[in-house]
Amino acid sequence: MTSAILxxxxxxRRRGAMGYGLGLVALAVWLGVLFPVMxxxxxxxxxxxxxxxxxxxxxGIDSATFLSAAGFLTSYLYSLFAPVLILFxxxxxxxxxxxxxxxxxxxxxxxxxxxxxTRVFLEKAAGVGVAALALVAVLTAALVVVNPxxxxxxxxxxxxxxxxSLWLLGLLFGALTLVAGTFSGxxxxxxxVAGSIAFLAWFITGFADLYSPLENIKGASPFTWYxxxxxxxxxxxxxxxxxxxxxxxxxxxxxFLFRRRDIATExxxxxxxxxxxxxxxxxRRSPRAAWLLTGSFRKTIWxxxxxxxxxxxxxxxxxxxxxxxxxxxAADAEALAGLITSLPREVFAMFGMSNPxxxxxxxxxxxxxxxxxxxxxxxxxxxxxxVSMAMVREEDSGVFDLLLAVPTSTRxxxxxxxxGVVFSTVVVVAILTVAALLGDSVWETELGxxxxxxxxxxxxxxxxxFGGLTMVIWAVGGSTFPAARITAVVAMTTFLLNGLGALSDxxxxxxxxxxxxxxxxxxxxxxxxFEPTYYLLLAGAxxxxxxxxNLMERRDLAV
Numbered sequence: 001m002t003s004a005i006l007x008x009x010x011x012x013r014r015r016g017a018m019g020y021g022l023g024l025v026a027l028a029v030w031l032g033v034l035f036p037v038m039x040x041x042x043x044x045x046x047x048x049x050x051x052x053x054x055x056x057x058x059x060g061i062d063s064a065t066f067l068s069a070a071g072f073l074t075s076y077l078y079s080l081f082a083p084v085l086i087l088f089x090x091x092x093x094x095x096x097x098x099x100x101x102x103x104x105x106x107x108x109x110x111x112x113x114x115x116x117x118t119r120v121f122l123e124k125a126a127g128v129g130v131a132a133l134a135l136v137a138v139l140t141a142a143l144v145v146v147n148p149x150x151x152x153x154x155x156x157x158x159x160x161x162x163x164x165s166l167w168l169l170g171l172l173f174g175a176l177t178l179v180a181g182t183f184s185g186x187x188x189x190x191x192x193v194a195g196s197i198a199f200l201a202w203f204i205t206g207f208a209d210l211y212s213p214l215e216n217i218k219g220a221s222p223f224t225w226y227x228x229x230x231x232x233x234x235x236x237x238x239x240x241x242x243x244x245x246x247x248x249x250x251x252x253x254x255x256f257l258f259r260r261r262d263i264a265t266e267x268x269x270x271x272x273x274x275x276x277x278x279x280x281x282x283x284r285r286s287p288r289a290a291w292l293l294t295g296s297f298r299k300t301i302w303x304x305x306x307x308x309x310x311x312x313x314x315x316x317x318x319x320x321x322x323x324x325x326x327x328x329x330a331a332d333a334e335a336l337a338g339l340i341t342s343l344p345r346e347v348f349a350m351f352g353m354s355n356p357x358x359x360x361x362x363x364x365x366x367x368x369x370x371x372x373x374x375x376x377x378x379x380x381x382x383x384x385x386x387v388s389m390a391m392v393r394e395e396d397s398g399v400f401d402l403l404l405a406v407p408t409s410t411r412x413x414x415x416x417x418x419x420g421v422v423f424s425t426v427v428v429v430a431i432l433t434v435a436a437l438l439g440d441s442v443w444e445t446e447l448g449x450x451x452x453x454x455x456x457x458x459x460x461x462x463x464x465x466f467g468g469l470t471m472v473i474w475a476v477g478g479s480t481f482p483a484a485r486i487t488a489v490v491a492m493t494t495f496l497l498n499g500l501g502a503l504s505d506x507x508x509x510x511x512x513x514x515x516x517x518x519x520x521x522x523x524x525x526x527x528x529x530f531e532p533t534y535y536l537l538l539a540g541a542x543x544x545x546x547x548x549x550n551l552m553e554r555r556d557l558a559v
Contacts, residue, residue, distance in 0.1 A: 005110070005120060009127025013093055017131050019485055020089050023492075024139040027081050032146035035072050069152035070232040073143075078162055079227055082139065083169060083202075090132050090170040091194045094177040097124045098258070099187035121258045125251060128174050136167040154232065161231035161240070168243035169226045173198050175250035182257035192310035198222075199314055203321065222246065296403065296413045300390045300420025308424050311382045312431030315375060319432055322366045323439030329365065354502035355522045362445040366436075367524035371455050375432070376516065379459055380491050382428060383467035386421040388484045391471065396479035414471075414549050421467060429460040447526055454534075455525035461537035462519045466491055468544030475551035515540065 098121070101107045110120060140163040147154045173194050181190030205223035208214040218224050225239035337360045348356035353372055358364030369375070391414065394400045403413055433456040440447045466487055473483035494514040501511035502522070511517045518533040519525065 005115075005123040006127050006130075009097060009124050010130060012096075013127065013131040015482065015485070016089065016093070017134055019488070020085055021135050021138040023085060024082065024135060025142045027077060028139060028142040028146055031073060031077055032143075032150045032152065035069055035152065036150050038072070039067070039069075068233075069154055070158065070230065073152075073154075074162075074227065074230050074232055078166065078232070079206075082166055083223075083226070086132060086135060086166055086170040087173050087195075087198050089135065090128060090174040091177045091191050091198075093128045093131060094125070094174040094194075095181055095187040095191045097128055098178060099181040099185060099190055102185060117259050118255055121255050125175075125178060125254075129171055132170045132174065133167055136163045136170075139163065139166075157235050158232040161235045161237075164236065165226050165231045165240055165243065168240060168247060169222060171247040172222055172243055172250065175247050175254060178254035179250050179257065182254050182261055185261070186306075188306040188310070192306065195310065195314065199317065203317075207321070207325070296416035297420045297423075300386075300417045301423055303390065304386060304420070304424040307382075308427045309431075311378065312428040315370070315378060315428065315432040316435030318374060319366070319370045319435040320439050322368075322370050323436075323443045323445065326362050326365055326445060327443055330362070349496075349499035349503055353524075354499060354520065355524075358524050358527060361524075361527065363447055363451070363526035364524040366439075366445070366447075367455070367526045370432075370436075371459060371525040372520060375459055376462055376495070376519070379425070379428065379463035380466045383421060383425055383463035384470050384484050384487050386424055387418075387467045387470045387474070390417045390421060392474050392479050392483060395474075410553050411549050414552050418467075418471065418545050418549075422464060425460050425463055425467075429456045432456055432459070450529055451526050454528070454530040457530060458519045458525055458534050458537070461534055461541060462515060464541040465515050465537045465544070468541045468548065471548035472544045472551070475548040475555065478555070 098107070101110070140159050143152075143154065143159050144156065146152065147159075176197060177190045177194040180193040181187060184190065201221040201223045204214050204218055204221045205227070208218040222243065225242040228239065229237055231237065231240075337357075341357075348354075348359075353359070353368055355364075359368055391400075394403075400413075433452060436447075436452045436456070437449065439445070440452060469490065470483050470487045473481065473486050477483060495516050497507065498511055498514040498516040498520060501507035501514070501517075515537060518531075518536045521528070521531065521533065
């Protein structure tokens with residue numbers, strides 16, 4: 001029985017792990033190609049020697065080691081891309097492994113077999129850990145292959161130590177997800193708590209050099225244990241031990257909570273209602289069943305109500321961080337301009353910036369992370385995930401067929417769910433926009449309300465465009481077709497097409513077909529108003545949504 005539990009856990013993760021693994025391999029190869037270009041630039045080397053370390057810290061770069069392959073990979077791969085991918089995979093998988101199965105009523109069926117709760121829990125946790133280990137192993141193997149090809153001079157010992165540190169970081173936050181989930185019983189809460197703490201820990205470690213109060217608590221951050229000192233150069237350190245001990249303690253705590261938890265199987269059948277605090281007191285909030293019966297639009301909003309605040313809060317916090325960092329950089333604008341001109345343009349193209357010179361302005365610097373790199377990635381993920389949960393999964397689980405038993409049309413149900421995703425996206429963008437308006441007022445960047453509103457509108461339309469594409473792929477291929485993964489590949493391809501197309505005469509004409517070009521263009525979103533190309537994003541979202549609704553009316557649903 002227990003081997004079957006572990007095997008099922010690994011099978012459930014196999015497709016997601018393959019996608020993440022390919023992404024990590026692509027990053028390893030790309031950075032391996034990029035480093036020799038930077039290493040051969042004498043102007044870049046001389047400039048880096050004189051750049052203030054505080055300014056480098058804002059970009060997540062260690063000035064002492066950046067000119068080496070180990071320092072370069074630590075700054076870009078192990079401090080940014082790899083942790084983001086690993087943590088997103090582990091947190092999402094851990095939340096689904098326990099809490100989602102409890103929500104769907106599967107956990108109670110599993111526990112009815114002659115096997116202990118502890119064994120079930122540990123087998124499922126091991127499945128997430130083994131999948132994460134496979135991802136780290138793929139990344140490490142890719143770097144071992146790339147190392148001699150591009151003469152990176154990386155030691156195998158250092159690569160193994162860095163991989164171990166990355167895996168332990170994933171285990172720590174995966175265990176934290178399990179603690180939050182077994183305590184609350186909700187996958188959304190578990191993912192939100194773990195993701196928020198991960199972002200806070202990253203912020204404390206990354207910005208401690210800029211904000212002296214953070215120096216006092218930097219040592220308690222898991223990201224400090226993870227990357228200070230650098231495992232690529234120092235090998236196994238005390239940080240590995242702290243990560244391992246914390247992960248074990250959190251896993252033991254989660255196991256303790258799970259053993260004593262009352263598995264809520266009734267939630268899979270009956271919507272939960274809220275009990276008043278006082279006997280006989282009339283309830284002010286309708287039970288969840290009432291929301292279910294009032295239409296697919298309200299049900300979709302209800303299901304996304306918690307994640308909206310998590311995603312919006314994360315983007316808002318990122319925005320405030322960028323605004324707060326700008327005054328320190330603006331004080332030495334010449335040094336910032338020198339950094340921009342010394343770096344190869346390929347580096348900025350990776351982050352969607354075809355005009356890196358604009359970073360010396362407040363609009364360009366704040367846009368570089370919030371509206372051109374991290375922001376678009378997160379908003380596309382939020383919308384595509386919303387479509388997947390509201391439509392694709394409900395068809396796969398048979399809920400969609402139950403909805404059609406009510407006297408209403410397929411068109412109305414899908415349109416209601418699509419509008420629910422749109423409304424949730426508007427709320428997330430609104431939270432981001434409020435944070436930007438607050439940052440503009442507090443730090444006096446003088447961006448203006450109009451440009452901030454326009455940048456937020458374009459970001460939301462970009463996400464809705466890819467949400468509509470996901471709907472079309474789902475309508476054509478059905479619930480078993482990997483609509484979200486195909487959309488992710490299209491998004492990544494068009495993102496790179498926009499950035500790298502600006503550097504190649506051959507690819508330049510193809511940029512016009514990229515949705516990211518319609519949003520970015522050649523100027524930061526905060527440096528312009530509502531562009532005419534935004535209407536292309538709006539038209540694309542409306543057209544794909546309309547097409548998906550019409551295709552679904554002619555397709556048999558999978559029950």
